[in-house]
Amino acid sequence: MSKAGNLFVEGDSLFHRMDGAVKLILLLTWTVSTFLFLDLRIFAVMLSAGIGMLLLSRIPFRRMALLFWVLMVFTLINSIFILIITPRFGSTLTGSNTPLIPVGYDTINAETLFYVLTLSAKYLTLLPVTMLFIFTTHPSRFAASLNKLGVHYKMAYAVSIAFRYIPDLTQEFKNILNAMQMRGMGISRGDGNLWRRMKNLSLVVVPLLQSSLQHIESVSNAMDLRGFGTGSKRTWYMGMPMSRSDKWMLLLCVLLLVAAILLKGFWAEKFWYPF
Structure with missing residues (x-):
């Protein structure tokens, strides 16, 4: 099988050297933490951290372009369907109704627009770590x-x-x-x-x-x-022993999961709406 026959991108970053199982645990922890919330503030912090890790891996964008645009198109189509089929869905989460965009048969309200924005941020939050796992794992x-x-x-x-x-x-x-x-x-x-x-x-x-x-x-x-x-x-x-950095990453994954569970239990709302 040729060297080009996989998605792995050669490199010498921290994530390229990281144990594959540790990266899988990181991805699973990141996914669970993301799906615990429906809060744009948390997604903004996690997305920024994910982009930072992706930049540290120094993967060329042209190698990630297809996956990136597929998710962008999926997110856009999903958002359009939500706005068309349930233009006032956000009201069921917030208890308020702020009419904004008339669409003939109904009116899209501000609550639904904010919900769609939050949901899109949720999907995008998963993208950097997913690409990190796919493209740095042999x-x-x-x-x-x-x-x-x-x-x-x-x-x-x-x-x-x-x-x-x-x-x-x-x-x-x-x-x-x-x-x-x-x-x-x-x-x-x-x-x-x-x-x-x-x-x-x-x-x-x-x-x-x-x-x-x-x-x-x-x-x-x-x-x-x-x-x-x-x-x-x-x-x-190609088996390799787990390094010290791998063990630190495992500890960070545990701390991230514990922090996410505590935030969900004691602080985060079901759906954060600032207005």
């Missing part, structure tokens, strides 16, 4: 770290393969799409209406599945030939 090191935490090596290796083959599937999709376009299948704006273009695009699924199954069979045969799974344990070429 699949083999991550699998070794999971095994070190007690995850069976077969499951750990399955996770490693999944990480490795996401970019390969993306490239395979592009190759199949280009081949079908050369044979006259139109998916561009001038090749028909939206329904026809979506129908043409769906035709890529069948050859993509066939190609994926062939990859799975090839990998499975290669692993069987090498005796994978015959032993109860296995060693890891």
